[in-house]
Amino acid sequence: MKLETTKVLAICFSFLLAIPEGANGDAPEQWSPVDPFPTQSAYYPGTEKLHPDEMRVVACGTGMPQPRLKQAGSCYLVELGNGDKFVFDMGKGSAERLAALGIPTDQLNKVLISHLHFDHAGDFPSFWLARGVNAARQPLFLWGPGGGQNSGWGIKGWSEKVKQAWAWDVATRESSGDPRSTQLTVTEIDWKGVNKLFYDENGVKIYSIPTIHIDQSIGFILEWNGLKFAYSGDTAPNKWFLEHAAGADLAIHELMLPPDMWIEKYSMSHQAAVMSGTQGHTTPRAFGKIMEITKPRMAVANHMQNDFDTAPIIEKEIRMYYRGPLSLAMDFMVWNIDKERLTTRMAVANPESYPPPAQVPALPPVVGESSYQWDPFSFTGLEERTSAVTNQVVEEFNLEQGTNIEPILSRMPFGK
Numbered sequence: 001m002k003l004e005t006t007k008v009l010a011i012c013f014s015f016l017l018a019i020p021e022g023a024n025g026d027a028p029e030q031w032s033p034v035d036p037f038p039t040q041s042a043y044y045p046g047t048e049k050l051h052p053d054e055m056r057v058v059a060c061g062t063g064m065p066q067p068r069l070k071q072a073g074s075c076y077l078v079e080l081g082n083g084d085k086f087v088f089d090m091g092k093g094s095a096e097r098l099a100a101l102g103i104p105t106d107q108l109n110k111v112l113i114s115h116l117h118f119d120h121a122g123d124f125p126s127f128w129l130a131r132g133v134n135a136a137r138q139p140l141f142l143w144g145p146g147g148g149q150n151s152g153w154g155i156k157g158w159s160e161k162v163k164q165a166w167a168w169d170v171a172t173r174e175s176s177g178d179p180r181s182t183q184l185t186v187t188e189i190d191w192k193g194v195n196k197l198f199y200d201e202n203g204v205k206i207y208s209i210p211t212i213h214i215d216q217s218i219g220f221i222l223e224w225n226g227l228k229f230a231y232s233g234d235t236a237p238n239k240w241f242l243e244h245a246a247g248a249d250l251a252i253h254e255l256m257l258p259p260d261m262w263i264e265k266y267s268m269s270h271q272a273a274v275m276s277g278t279q280g281h282t283t284p285r286a287f288g289k290i291m292e293i294t295k296p297r298m299a300v301a302n303h304m305q306n307d308f309d310t311a312p313i314i315e316k317e318i319r320m321y322y323r324g325p326l327s328l329a330m331d332f333m334v335w336n337i338d339k340e341r342l343t344t345r346m347a348v349a350n351p352e353s354y355p356p357p358a359q360v361p362a363l364p365p366v367v368g369e370s371s372y373q374w375d376p377f378s379f380t381g382l383e384e385r386t387s388a389v390t391n392q393v394v395e396e397f398n399l400e401q402g403t404n405i406e407p408i409l410s411r412m413p414f415g416k
């Protein structure tokens with residue numbers, strides 16, 4: 001009887017302690033039904049604190065000049081644990097991707113452009129112009145190559161022309177944005193400088209290297225807290241990247257589809273296919289050689305159409321020389337890097353983003369001599385019945401908010 005009791009107790013006790021075994025034989029952990037699952041295989045922007053020693057890089061454009069929904073032109077956001085953020089290139093289509101990360105616009109205030117092809121600089125005007133209506137209240141800083149023999153072709157001449165081209169837009173928005181949001185400080189970098197230090201603040205050093213793409217093209221190397229980020233810009237394989245990007249924690253280098261794919265995908269002539277795929281750019285095989293020599297912790301292939309049928313061909317070519325860690329970049333790929341750990345995930349971006357609130361008080365708009373003056377003709381199109389509805393909306397707003405804003409346009413007398 002005593003034996004029986006012991007046996008029963010043992011059975012009951014083991015039942016109380018019983019934990020179902022996982023597939024691997026380990027006891028599974030217990031998850032609360034109301035707490036979030038603590039590990040995430042995807043990156044949800046706005047949910048993860050960046051640790052003081054950590055670097056996070058988000059691909060906000062990995063593509064080419066050819067327009068495609070899936071890939072914007074080159075753009076990489078580098079976020080550091082000290083609070084600094086840098087945007088390397090702003091190819092067309094990238095401003096929306098940056099916005100989808102939900103970062104306060106004022107925190108994206110340092111933009112570095114490798115060269116002035118539109119797949120690397122095409123969205124800078126949109127980004128700059130959108131700042132005023134996107135809760136920005138601080139100036140913007142821009143770096144890029146100088147123009148060499150033609151000073152007008154450097155980043156300064158280019159940004160002046162951007163301002164001229166969009167003067168109407170800036171003038172017509174003057175009354176709605178903070179006057180600081182359009183302020184732009186531009187710094188030119190000597191495009192022939194080799195490992196030239198041009199930024200040294202807050203423990204962050206950024207160097208430029210020349211590239212072999214078109215004159216006035218550069219690459220960048222950022223060093224911070226013992227971590228090294230290298231970004232090749234557009235280039236044929238060059239000795240400067242081999243020397244100065246060696247051992248990078250994250251080495252982003254361009255490559256192009258092989259020539260036969262240019263014929264297949266873009267109906268190019270044989271001559272054009274070889275020029276596009278191999279000259280002034282890097283073939284996947286040469287990319288492999290570059291990474292074999294420089295041995296980064298993570299090699300990132302940028303600047304190619306990354307599809308189900310191209311990726312295996314690109315990877316096969318790369319693997320002829322390089323066996324190390326490799327990411328074939330896609331838009332919204334994200335890397336978290338510290339000295340011990342390097343993870344690659346995809347970000348789940350918010351397609352319906354709004355900018356976080358501004359962090360400093362607004363300054364009143366500056367209305368200068370060059371401010372936009374309406375032609376009275378437009379006012380002749382105002383109409384009584386619809387203006388009355390607009391005025392009603394403003395009156396309700398004033399009542400709710402305790403303001404006294406005058407609807408200047410819809411209160412105008414009607415023209416004939």
Ligand SMILES: [Zn+2]
Nearest residue numbers: 115117213234
């Ligand atoms: Zn280019």
Ligand SMILES: [Zn+2]
Nearest residue numbers: 117119120234
């Ligand atoms: Zn390019």
